[in-house]
Amino acid sequence: MSIVLENLERLKEAAKLENISDEHMKVLQNPVQVSYAELSVNGKQLPAWRIIYNRALGPGKGGIRFHPEVSEDEVQSLAFWMSLKNSLADIPYGGAKGGVKFNPKESSPEEIEEISRAYARAFADKLGQDKDVPAPDVYTNGQIMAYILDEFEKIQGHHEPGMITGKPIELGGIALRGDSTAQGGYLVTKEMMKKFLIGKDSAKIAVQGYGNAGLFMAEKLAADGHLIVAASDSKGGVYNDQGLDVKALSAWKHSGNSVNDFPGGTKVSNAELLELPVNILVLAALENQITAENAERIMAPCIVELANGPINLEADRILANRKTIVVPDILANSGGVIVSYFEWAQNRTGQILDEEYLRDLLDKKMKSGWQRVVEKFEEKNGEITLRQAAYILAIKRILAAEKYRGRIK
């Protein structure tokens, strides 16, 4: 089943649990705007998308992904998850996502700059601080945001830093953005441990994906005395039941090596890492990592989805039957877009907000998201999943906005 169809199933399930009518759910069945272009760069034609799934709560918001596997199904699903994520986080955004299908690991820096600028040109009339606001996602970063901003501003003939977030600080970005996804994930993981892993002062944790989100998350959890026993990147992973030296592992990764070759443990594949005997599994790579094929073999009682969509629908059901606790992506990785919102708000008002204040605000927002999800979960006597609880809350807020706008009765 495509991810888009799986998401429609998830929507249906959530609507049924809360008796939301089909009539109301209709507005969430399709994206409101699908834009497609082919970027001509160095004689190649690269498929590119920008999709707004919903904008009842505000302008489109969500990252741009550069990856060889990008497809319309994927971008639309990511845009859908952004809509729910922004709604659950209580920030004034709809949901959107973009992507370009190519392999940035096989492209020169000059080519990546050209692709970023071509992207901005292709979608310039669709983007803007009050229309749709991109940010980094898989294999994109602050430099790429800077190229897109620069190209966009050249076309518009004026400065508009609020048209994109995750920018370098010199162009209106904020320091907090760098590790914000991990910080948000870390805060909810601590809350999850308090509720579902009582008394585990030193939990064993495996982290799939040692990029921006996974690396910072591992460092934060290790600093609290937890054992990061396994980690991986796209080439494979490393395992040490006594705990990896996380600082050394991060330094190893920063100097361009693969986690797979790290000398502090034995090699494991990405698939093997998922099935290790750990207390918590952090999924920080890509979609569809846990499926019906491996769900029965997952030993971790708790999973945190730092990536978007790492567990597919069938696996969700298997894990729910096994009472595995899954902190869903739309809550666990929302720290990134929450800090994007701080950046956007600062760009728009021209005010500079104190970093301590913003750190506190992120902390409060993550905890409040967690509490609201747990309350809904308990209201249903724990018979639904945390994902279903989060979906219900997110859907209801979007539908309330749609109702005020008169799109539904």
Ligand code: GLU
């Ligand atoms: N790409 C991130 C996500 O999936 C951040 C999006 C944003 O900041 O707009 O949530």
